[in-house]
Amino acid sequence: MSERNTQIRMKRHPAGMVTQDDFELVQSDLPALADGEALVRVKYLSLDPYMRPMMDPVRSYVEPLKPGQLMPGGTVGEVVDSRLDALPKGALVASMLGWQTHGVVNATNARLVDPELGAVSTALGVLGMTGVTAHYGLLELGKPEPGQTVVVTAASGAVGSVVGQIAKLKGCRVVGIAGGPQKCRYVVEELGFDACVDYQAPDFAQQLAAATPDYVDVLFENVGGPVLDAVLQRIADHARIVLCGNISQYNATEPYGLKGMRQLLMHRVTVHAFVIADHRDYWPAAQAELSKWLREGKLKYREDVSEGLPNAPQAFIRMLSGGNFGKQLVKVS
Ligand SMILES: NC(=O)c1ccc[n+]([C@@H]2O[C@H](COP(=O)([O-])OP(=O)(O)OC[C@H]3O[C@@H](n4cnc5c(N)ncnc54)[C@H](OP(=O)(O)O)[C@@H]3O)[C@@H](O)[C@H]2O)c1
Structure with a gap:
């Protein structure tokens, strides 16, 4: 069977503590590529506390989510198809594809991840x-x-x-x-x-x-x-x-x-x-110093990895209750 895209969307605004019923899992065909785009299969999804306030319909620094929208989130993944020279097939990229197994990136919304700097998942945590x-x-x-x-x-x-x-x-x-x-x-x-x-x-x-x-x-x-x-x-x-x-x-x-x-x-x-x-310009120098400290053994990190995209809501709820021990990630593929 050919690959399909799986997404987790916000089904409704949570009332207080977020629950599994606030999410829905949706499957669709893989998106088609235009020139200048690349298709990414997500390896890791980052779960972060900021996603919870985004689920509330209140004024914030970003547009709040509406029911039916894809849950947002940082991802690292592998380019599996490309119409963009800068991101060839096999390249590892960090981007904001959200809670889904596949997504489309372009030259402006994805950055190459150097696997020499550390495990790819660190692009979402200590080096991200x-x-x-x-x-x-x-x-x-x-x-x-x-x-x-x-x-x-x-x-x-x-x-x-x-x-x-x-x-x-x-x-x-x-x-x-x-x-x-x-x-x-x-x-x-x-x-x-x-x-x-x-x-x-x-x-x-x-x-x-x-x-x-x-x-x-x-x-x-x-x-x-x-x-x-x-x-x-x-x-x-x-x-x-x-x-x-x-x-x-x-x-x-x-x-x-x-x-x-x-x-x-x-x-x-x-x-x-x-x-x-708000401080995008600051990222490259900070990432360079963090990766230097990591290589020198001056920085330690710990990850808490949940297996499979369908388990993302459960892992998210657990993190918001202090159940995680280290950077909360989901291994998607
Ligand atoms: N301003 C920004 O740009 C920015 C960027 C990233 C993150 N943040 C914020 O930084 C904070 C930490 O984020 P993170 O990604 O590093 O998450 P994290 O610390 O890896 O995980 C969340 C931790 O928060 C603690 N917690 C949860 N509920 C709590 C409660 N009711 N009372 C006290 N502690 C509670 C838990 O630790 P314990 O078991 O120790 O309580 C839990 O393990 C969050 O508030 C997040 O919104 C802000």
């Missing part, structure tokens, strides 16, 4: 969007100085793990916050953070205070909610908060209020919110 996010947010916005204390939330995850390792390379004291003892052990023993505090522990606030005796100069914030409140109690004068993510609130039906205004004012804190898609 999440790695660049960590690099940009920490170094361009957080601007940590040697000896300063950097706190990173969702510390074992795709972004957080890279943030903490870069902060260590820059001579900082690095404290992670993660869910559960297993993730915390990994953050300290494998990634080399100075400490990691489990936000699920009953004495989380006391543990955080003990781990930040000189307070927190840079908070790389991925989570929001009560975890952010707890760190604000430890914030240093003139601290920088790099507001990267707010994952604890992506499925929330009632917004969690900002409770730390007093701390922001008293300690003259600067909050830098950013979206890495």
Whole structure:
């Protein structure tokens, strides 16, 4: 039987926590190619927290998804047919093909992946969007100085793990916050953070205070909610908060209020919110430095790979509940 394209689309807007019923699987013929296009068979799909807010019909930095639309997402895959010299058959490319097995790219929306730089999947993680996010947010916005204390939330995850390792390379004291003892052990023993505090522990606030005796100069914030409140109690004068993510609130039906205004004012804190898609020019230099650190063994990464496109919704739901341990990927082919 000839190959067909399989897609996963958003069936309806989720109400609160996303469920399997919010998705539908659709099959169709493979798309035909025009001159200047190449057909890609997807190898890996990246699952990222930003996809959840896109499913809500509210104003954002991108157009929200409408029911029936393909779920978006970063992909790496192999060119299986081409009418474009720059992307010949067999080439590996990174692009944004979304939750599908095949897709069409052109010279402007795909970049060649060099397999010499690392496993192809790293183009979606440590050498891709999440790695660049960590690099940009920490170094361009957080601007940590040697000896300063950097706190990173969702510390074992795709972004957080890279943030903490870069902060260590820059001579900082690095404290992670993660869910559960297993993730915390990994953050300290494998990634080399100075400490990691489990936000699920009953004495989380006391543990955080003990781990930040000189307070927190840079908070790389991925989570929001009560975890952010707890760190604000430890914030240093003139601290920088790099507001990267707010994952604890992506499925929330009632917004969690900002409770730390007093701390922001008293300690003259600067909050830098950013979206890495706004900083395309920054990517090549950051990717070059990240791949150098990777080759030198200075950067470690971990992947959590789910098998098969039909399992993407389940893996996505699991990630949004903290079930992933490392960069969440789906092996598509
Ligand atoms: N601004 C940007 O351009 C940009 C780009 C990429 C990512 N981000 C943001 O960065 C953050 C991390 O993304 P990632 O791709 O690296 O994901 P990730 O950390 O690999 O996976 C998500 C992690 O979030 C934590 N989490 C989930 N629900 C939580 C909750 N209710 N409370 C506390 N922690 C919770 C879980 O870790 P624990 O088990 O440790 O809680 C989970 O493993 C997300 O907020 C994402 O939106 C922003």
